[in-house]
Amino acid sequence: MHQLTLANISKALAAKQFSVRELTSHLLTRIEQLDPQLNSFITLSKDSALQQADAADELRSSGISAPLLGVPLAHKDLFCTEGVRTSCASKMLDNFVAPYTAAVVDNLNKAGCISLGKLNMDEFAMGSSGETSFYGASKNPWDTSRVPGGSSSGSAVAVAARLVPASTGSDSGGSIRQPAAFTGLTGIKPTYGRISRWGMTAYASSFDQAGFLAHTAEDCAMLLQATAGFDERDSTSAQQPVDNYAEALSQPLKGLRVGLPKEYFDSRLDSRIGDAVNSAIEQLKQLGATFVDISLPNLPHAVPAYYVIASAEASTNLARFDGVRYGYRCEDPKDLEDLYLRSRNEAFGEEVKRRIMIGTYALSTGYYDAYYLKAQKIRRLIKNDFDSAFKNVDLILGPTTPNLPWQLGSKVNDPVAAYLEDIYTVPANLAGIPGLSMPAGMIDGLPVGVQLLAPYFQEARLLQVAHQFQQHTDWHARTPAGF
Amino acid sequence: MALERCDVEKLAHLARLGLNDAQIGSSTASLNAVLDMINAMQAVNTDGIAPLANPLEANQRLRPDTVTESNHRDDYQALAPAVENGLYLVPKVID
Numbered sequence: 001m002h003q004l005t006l007a008n009i010s011k012a013l014a015a016k017q018f019s020v021r022e023l024t025s026h027l028l029t030r031i032e033q034l035d036p037q038l039n040s041f042i043t044l045s046k047d048s049a050l051q052q053a054d055a056a057d058e059l060r061s062s063g064i065s066a067p068l069l070g071v072p073l074a075h076k077d078l079f080c081t082e083g084v085r086t087s088c089a090s091k092m093l094d095n096f097v098a099p100y101t102a103a104v105v106d107n108l109n110k111a112g113c114i115s116l117g118k119l120n121m122d123e124f125a126m127g128s129s130g131e132t133s134f135y136g137a138s139k140n141p142w143d144t145s146r147v148p149g150g151s152s153s154g155s156a157v158a159v160a161a162r163l164v165p166a167s168t169g170s171d172s173g174g175s176i177r178q179p180a181a182f183t184g185l186t187g188i189k190p191t192y193g194r195i196s197r198w199g200m201t202a203y204a205s206s207f208d209q210a211g212f213l214a215h216t217a218e219d220c221a222m223l224l225q226a227t228a229g230f231d232e233r234d235s236t237s238a239q240q241p242v243d244n245y246a247e248a249l250s251q252p253l254k255g256l257r258v259g260l261p262k263e264y265f266d267s268r269l270d271s272r273i274g275d276a277v278n279s280a281i282e283q284l285k286q287l288g289a290t291f292v293d294i295s296l297p298n299l300p301h302a303v304p305a306y307y308v309i310a311s312a313e314a315s316t317n318l319a320r321f322d323g324v325r326y327g328y329r330c331e332d333p334k335d336l337e338d339l340y341l342r343s344r345n346e347a348f349g350e351e352v353k354r355r356i357m358i359g360t361y362a363l364s365t366g367y368y369d370a371y372y373l374k375a376q377k378i379r380r381l382i383k384n385d386f387d388s389a390f391k392n393v394d395l396i397l398g399p400t401t402p403n404l405p406w407q408l409g410s411k412v413n414d415p416v417a418a419y420l421e422d423i424y425t426v427p428a429n430l431a432g433i434p435g436l437s438m439p440a441g442m443i444d445g446l447p448v449g450v451q452l453l454a455p456y457f458q459e460a461r462l463l464q465v466a467h468q469f470q471q472h473t474d475w476h477a478r479t480p481a482g483f
Numbered sequence: 484m485a486l487e488r489c490d491v492e493k494l495a496h497l498a499r500l501g502l503n504d505a506q507i508g509s510s511t512a513s514l515n516a517v518l519d520m521i522n523a524m525q526a527v528n529t530d531g532i533a534p535l536a537n538p539l540e541a542n543q544r545l546r547p548d549t550v551t552e553s554n555h556r557d558d559y560q561a562l563a564p565a566v567e568n569g570l571y572l573v574p575k576v577i578d
Contacts, residue, residue, distance in 0.1 A: 099558045192538045206537055235544055236537065304524040307517065315498060322499075324571050329564035335574050341501030353500055357491070357510065358517055360498040370525070376534030378524055383535055415513055416520045432538025456539070 001026050002162040003479065006219035009165055010067050013060065020060070020070035024053035024114060027072055031116065031163045034483065039138045040157035042077050043085050044117040052114040059112070067222055069112030075168045076155050077118040078125055079105050079210070080199040084115075088201050089133035090123045092327045092347035102199025103234070104168060104210045104227050111226040116164055120154030123349045125175055125203040126314065127151050128418050129411065132351040137408055140183060141480040142446050146405040149179030155213050156183040161483040166214035166223060170200060172207040173306055174400075174425025177437035180213050181400035181449020184439045184478060186466060187213045188220045191457050192432035193238030195224075196231030202317040204310035205236070207429040215476050217438065217466035221245035224459060240457050248460035249467040254288030256465065257393045263299040264398030264424055273399050276441030276448040280469065281397065287468055292393060296385040299427060301378045303419055306426040307355075308362050308375035315359030318352070354415060383431040390455045395465060399424055400437040400449035428453050436462040439475035447475070485515050 001023050004012060012018060028046055035041050049072070056070035075081065078088045080098035087093045101109070109115070122132040130153025131137040140148040141161040148157045152169030156179035159167050169176040171189035180187025188211045195210045202208060212223045225245050231237045260281070265274060281291060323329040323343030330346055333339035348356070362371035389396060402423060411418040428435040433453055440450040454461045470476050486494075491511045495502045502510060556569065565572035 096562060099555065099562065193541070232546070236539075236541060238539065238541075298527075301524050301527050304521045308521055308524075319499075323564065324573055325559070326562040326564075333574050336576050337499075338501075339574055340499040341496075344499055345501040345503075345506075348500070353498075353502075354510070354513060354517070356498045356500065357494045357514060358521075360494050361486075361514070361518075364494070364497065371521070373534050374524060374527075374529060376536060377529035377532040378527055379538075380532050380535035381527070381529070383538065414516075416516050419517070419520065430538070 002030055004165065005215045006071055006165040006222060007216065009071055010222070013070050014065055020053040020056040020114065021050065023070070024049050024072055024116070027116060027164060034161060035163060037139065037144060038141060038157050038161055039136055040120055040154040040161070040163065041074065041117050042087055042089065042120050042135050042154070045084060045115055049114055049116050056112055056114060066112050068108070068226055070114065071112065072114045072116050072164055073108060073166055073168065074116045074119050074158055074164045075105055076121050076152050076170055078121065078170060078201040079168060080201070081105055081115065081118065084118060086118065086201070087134070088124045089121045089135055090347065090349065090352070091134045092321050094134065094328065096326055100199060103196035103231050104200065107227045108223070119158055119167060122151035122153060123352050124201065124314070124318065125151040125170055125172060126351050126355055128174065128178060128421055129153070129406070131408065131412055132349050134349060139408070140405050141483050142183065143405070145407055146446070147182070147408055149182035149405060151175040152179050152213060156180060156185060159185055159213050159215070160480060162479060166212060166219050168210060169213050170208055170210050171429070172204045172209070173310060173429050174422050176211045176213060177400050177425050177435055177449070177451060178422070180437040182405040182447065184447030184475065185213050185215060186217050186220055186436065186438045186476060187211065188224065188436045188459065188462065189428065189434060190224060190228065190459050191238065191434045193236050194434070194457065194459065195227050196234040196237050198231055198233040204313040205317060206313060207310055216470055217436070217463045218249060221249060221463045238457070243460040245460050245463050248464045251464050252288060253284065253465060253468050256289040256395065258284065258289050258291050259294035259389050259393035259396045260291055261294050261296045261299070261389070261396060261398055263296050268402045268423060269399055270403050272443045273402070273404070273448050276443065277399050277450055280440040280450045283472060284465070284469060287472065294389050294393060294396070296389060296427065298378065298381040298385050299423070302382055302427045302430055303423055305375040305378040305382070306422070306430060307358065307419055308371050309379065311355040311359035312362045312372050313359065315356045315363065318356055321347070351415070379430045382427055386427070386431045386433055395461060396453040398451055400451040404443060404446045424451060432456065434459045434462055436466055438466045438469060440473070441475060442478070486511055486518065
């Protein structure tokens, strides 16, 4: 059962091949047996998952059917879940039981999904390796001495190890696409504003976007369909019609024009990943796509601009953690100032404090123009690059990451080296366009991801191209040994 | 321009992070490394370019000025480290 995609689980449940309870029990047992070596879950919701499973079985036996009814998922631990701890993988929120449920989780619950629990991540989504979690790093199931990527680390590991068929994640600078690439999954970051941010703990509010990690584009399409759309509770929610994603999947690729940005194929790129991307290009050519060389000249400035703006927003968003209203409070504060200073120093991890200080610096008197405003101007240059490119092409394709997953611990003391690994993913967040990573090869037993980028609100095109690719390849269907 | 220890002390205080001496030292080194990377953007010509704050260039949506929320005080205060009679408790501020 655990080898099935989400779409096939849906069909099997409709055909009564097994019950929701059987499936849920099976996955919970796998999690208890296998997750101690992977550390992908922070909180396992065993009892409530089984209750939800029985309720779904009852609905199905009474003749009610819906594609996601009884489908088990797990959620990144920055989505608020009423009555369940929502820690953001931080000591600050280790004791925080959310008083309401995030819009994306709520929509999935209403569609009939079952929640197996909450998934590990980089603390407050700040990191690209999963190693900044207060609960310890998650391990990559393809090689447990390596990182699974981040910040949606547990979301990637749990799906790759087939502990759960799909998961929610969030992507502010690549946090869905990069771990999807590192673990052999399909991961979609929709357009900024496509899925409501309500109830999703804010890191960098002008970048944060919820999305999904699953085995196939078809599975991502089902989850996006259930969650995309306007939400008046999120002031940046987009008022755009939602496409029929399932319908788009089967469209042929003939006539599709794809741009290959030369900046994505320069000396930064591991040439073996370049070879895998070229094989994917050949496959897509056979399916009718044509390729043209393009340029995104401001790409080299994306990482600096991203780390200025995201850190500035993080420093503002994380000011709410004051030890007064919720979260961690230090022992015996001698006065209010001491309460703030010690609660925050004791409960935030090193990377979170680093970004808060970078952001504080970028926003401080005398530096605002040189850092924050400058970065916002570069942000426009990057958006302009994409706008120009999409006048001539329907889609942009390149590698998701410049390198393969690295050894655990190898970049922990070199934040700049880790930040530079985000070079191919942050541009989409700066521009706000949708992106998808799909598995497209293996090197030395480690998965390789190809990234697709589309114009605003063209998620259907990303899913269509990935689905067509997956009809003719089997990279997405592989399972790491032992899982 | 590199940050000195005293700059990092000031930043930590602005951000209300009570770093100890050792943390100030290690933060100074790592913040300078990050700023070196970030400072590369100063070479980019952005003359005449307007800053972009929202990727969709959306303006803040407004709604009618009516009450939409119900009272959740008890739910929210149940999460607080210390409350009394419906009030959040903090150390004494004024002597």
